[in-house]
């Protein structure tokens with residue numbers, strides 16, 4: 625698995641706890657970082673492809689990623 629994109633991650637060096645909020649309502653801080661991240665799309669696709677269960681990846685919470693997967697299945 626090629627994870628070289630992580631070298632350009634905006635979350636590098638930040639407190640990982642930001643990206644693992646207790647509820648989706650507390651995910652805004654992580655999303656603000658993600659929306660300025662150069663590798664947001666790659667990060668999101670990685671999380672979708674590897675079925676990451678926890679945390680905010682590519683600006684999406686677990687619940688939002690499940691929704692994306694369902695939408696893609698429906699339109700496939």
Ligand code: SF4
Nearest residue numbers: 633635658661667682
């Ligand atoms: S999109 Fe968010 S979680 Fe993914 S690498 Fe960028 S800052 Fe980190």
